[in-house]
Amino acid sequence: MKLKVCGMKYQDNIEHVAALQPDYLGFIFYEKSARHFDTECILDLPKSIKKTGVFVDADIDFVIEKINKHNLQAVQLHGKESSKYCKQLKSESVEIIKVFSIKDEFDFSVLNPYEGIVDYFLFDTKGKLPGGNGYTFDWNVLNNYPSTTPFLLSGGIGLNQIDDIKKFQRSKASKYCYALDVNSKFEIEPGLKNIEDIKKFKNNLISKIMNYNVNEKGYYGEFGGAFIPEMLYPNVEELRQNYLKVMAEPDFKKEFDQLLKDYVGRPSPLYFAKRLSHKYNTKIYLKREDLNHTGAHKINNTIGQILMAKRLGKTRIIAETGAGQHGVATATVCALMGLECIVYMGEIDIARQAPNVARMKMLGAKVVPALSGSRTLKDATNEAIRDWINNPVNTHYIIGSAIGPHPYPDMVTRFQAVISEEIKWQLKEQTGKKNPDYVVACIGGGSNAAGTYYHYLHEENVGIIAVEAAGLGVDSGESAATSVLGKEGIIHGCKTLLMQTADGQITEPYSISAGLDYPGVGPMHAHLCKTGRAEFIAITDDDAMKAGLKLCELEGIIPAIESSHALAIFEQKTFNPDDVVVLSLSGRGDKDLQNYIDYFKI
Ligand SMILES: *Cc1c(COP(=O)(O)O)cnc(C)c1O
Numbered sequence: 001m002k003l004k005v006c007g008m009k010y011q012d013n014i015e016h017v018a019a020l021q022p023d024y025l026g027f028i029f030y031e032k033s034a035r036h037f038d039t040e041c042i043l044d045l046p047k048s049i050k051k052t053g054v055f056v057d058a059d060i061d062f063v064i065e066k067i068n069k070h071n072l073q074a075v076q077l078h079g080k081e082s083s084k085y086c087k088q089l090k091s092e093s094v095e096i097i098k099v100f101s102i103k104d105e106f107d108f109s110v111l112n113p114y115e116g117i118v119d120y121f122l123f124d125t126k127g128k129l130p131g132g133n134g135y136t137f138d139w140n141v142l143n144n145y146p147s148t149t150p151f152l153l154s155g156g157i158g159l160n161q162i163d164d165i166k167k168f169q170r171s172k173a174s175k176y177c178y179a180l181d182v183n184s185k186f187e188i189e190p191g192l193k194n195i196e197d198i199k200k201f202k203n204n205l206i207s208k209i210m211n212y213n214v215n216e217k218g219y220y221g222e223f224g225g226a227f228i229p230e231m232l233y234p235n236v237e238e239l240r241q242n243y244l245k246v247m248a249e250p251d252f253k254k255e256f257d258q259l260l261k262d263y264v265g266r267p268s269p270l271y272f273a274k275r276l277s278h279k280y281n282t283k284i285y286l287k288r289e290d291l292n293h294t295g296a297h298k299i300n301n302t303i304g305q306i307l308m309a310k311r312l313g314k315t316r317i318i319a320e321t322g323a324g325q326h327g328v329a330t331a332t333v334c335a336l337m338g339l340e341c342i343v344y345m346g347e348i349d350i351a352r353q354a355p356n357v358a359r360m361k362m363l364g365a366k367v368v369p370a371l372s373g374s375r376t377l378k379d380a381t382n383e384a385i386r387d388w389i390n391n392p393v394n395t396h397y398i399i400g401s402a403i404g405p406h407p408y409p410d411m412v413t414r415f416q417a418v419i420s421e422e423i424k425w426q427l428k429e430q431t432g433k434k435n436p437d438y439v440v441a442c443i444g445g446g447s448n449a450a451g452t453y454y455h456y457l458h459e460e461n462v463g464i465i466a467v468e469a470a471g472l473g474v475d476s477g478e479s480a481a482t483s484v485l486g487k488e489g490i491i492h493g494c495k496t497l498l499m500q501t502a503d504g505q506i507t508e509p510y511s512i513s514a515g516l517d518y519p520g521v522g523p524m525h526a527h528l529c530k531t532g533r534a535e536f537i538a539i540t541d542d543d544a545m546k547a548g549l550k551l552c553e554l555e556g557i558i559p560a561i562e563s564s565h566a567l568a569i570f571e572q573k574t575f576n577p578d579d580v581v582v583l584s585l586s587g588r589g590d591k592d593l594q595n596y597i598d599y600f601k602i
Pocket of ligand 1: 296297298325400401402442443444445446447448449515516560562563586587588
């Protein structure tokens with residue numbers, strides 16, 4: 001849920017509120033309001049904050065003039081503005097928020113003319129003047145909300161409403177609640193906001209109200225779910241009904257932990273990178289997933305899933321792979337358990353990734369080429385799904401990242417959560433600190449990131465940084481920066497952010513690192529992005545490669561190019577000298593040697 005702070009008036013105060021990074025700041029252009037904004041210009045606010053002009057039945061030219069003058073990104077209309085009026089304003093490329101006031105009941109049919117025209121509705125309490133009355137209306141009225149247009153909840157929201165908001169979160173209507181709009185309850189006087197109270201409210205939203213875990217229906221906010229062909233339903237449903245039960249069994253836990261310890265080599269060290277820290281004048285700790293058996297974090301998930309498959313009585317394992325890393329991790333655990341293993345791989349990828357194909361074969365897996373479409377990862381996925389439909393009884397499909405239909409993203413996240421579980425006690429042991437200031441991970445589908453963040457999602461003082469691949473540059477057309485370029489769509493059975501053309505065809509992504517070369521992100525990360533809980537940073541090929549080499553030189557560690565992307569953030573973002581930054585070193589660079597050689601002409 002986003003936060004809008006409305007009724008800003010004084011320059012200093014605006015700056016202080018902006019520093020708390022709300023999603024919207026509202027400026028009231030209505031003379032009769034005590035919060036009338038009559039200053040000449042709005043400060044240069046961070047791009048992430050949308051400047052919103054609030055109007056009451058104003059002349060449309062007046063509104064347009066203010067949009068241009070103050071560079072507004074949103075317009076909030078509090079009067080009797082018609083749908084035609086809204087449509088006209090829409091051509092100014094601003095978000096349109098249309099306000100409706102509610103008393104004890106509300107006739108939702110008045111929304112109809114505005115559907116498809118406005119971006120958001122805002123529901124406020126009916127009072128003497130438009131806005132800023134300080135009273136909440138009965139939110140139960142929204143139980144009958146018939147629309148799917150997201151709305152802002154407004155009217156007298158203050159610190160005292162935290163519990164009510166929490167309760168509201170469980171209601172049906174909350175699914176469409178896009179943001180909370182606060183104003184008078186956070187004021188010292190009209191237009192002057194109390195910074196400490198807003199800070200408290202925002203932190204409470206993160207720790208008490210926002211849920212970053214999956215809900216019973218398989219959603220992270222609006223993302224996730226299970227969008228699958230009907231023929232796949234029994235397979236996915238069997239897994240959904242059993243995965244939590246199985247994971248909670250003491251025997252399962254014991255076997256999982258034992259294998260992680262004796263076979264994978266966990267716990268992986270948390271290493272204080274002294275020379276790297278010195279260079280960037282902050283405290284950098286590397287979570288050494290690169291030291292796991294098979295060289296990356298992926299094995300945590302495949303161990304978990306093969307044990308799950310066995311508990312469900314499956315004898316045959318299928319997987320899809322792009323670069324071959326997940327294929328190798330799957331073939332490894334199948335050999336370990338003596339189960340049949342079929343890995344689908346695009347024909348092009350088979351040619352590009354010969355060493356991994358050889359590894360899979362040595363481990364006893366059958367590698368089946370996907371010959372359709374672009375003959376890459378998505379086609380391999382289609383083949384795997386087709387196989388699963390045909391073999392519903394004896395086969396388990398091991399998905400390799402925190403993606404796929406529910407329950408996969410949650411199941412994979414829980415298996416990878418061992419990463420942050422270990423960080424917790426390791427950090428305490430080494431520094432005495434309970435929490436780091438930041439956790440950082442690269443994101444392909446998002447499994448190492450999900451595992452690294454998991455135990456910190458609701459710790460309001462831990463910053464979450466997600467690093468995606470910008471390829472040749474975010475605007476180059478050769479990129480995998482999903483949070484910037486992605487739009488809502490469905491891929492691999494879940495609703496998430498996805499790079500796609502205007503008519504919804506999935507765009508072929510590009511990154512120098514095979515593991516980040518994916519057109520979507522897991523639904524949890526889409527939610528972290530949309531809610532602003534995580535900061536997303538995109539890193540180019542060049543910057544990643546340089547950061548990878550720097551780690552070699554400063555710490556004697558050759559990282560996977562995926563992990564090099566995460567390392568590159570220190571060139572882009574400045575941390576405080578006292579900040580403890582824990583970074584997931586997701587894998588080792590052996591597999592990328594040829595890439596490094598070619599790039600640096602070693
Ligand atoms: C596969 C891979 C990734 C990306 O996958 P996620 O699911 O996003 O973690 C990152 N690093 C390495 C080393 C990988 O092999």
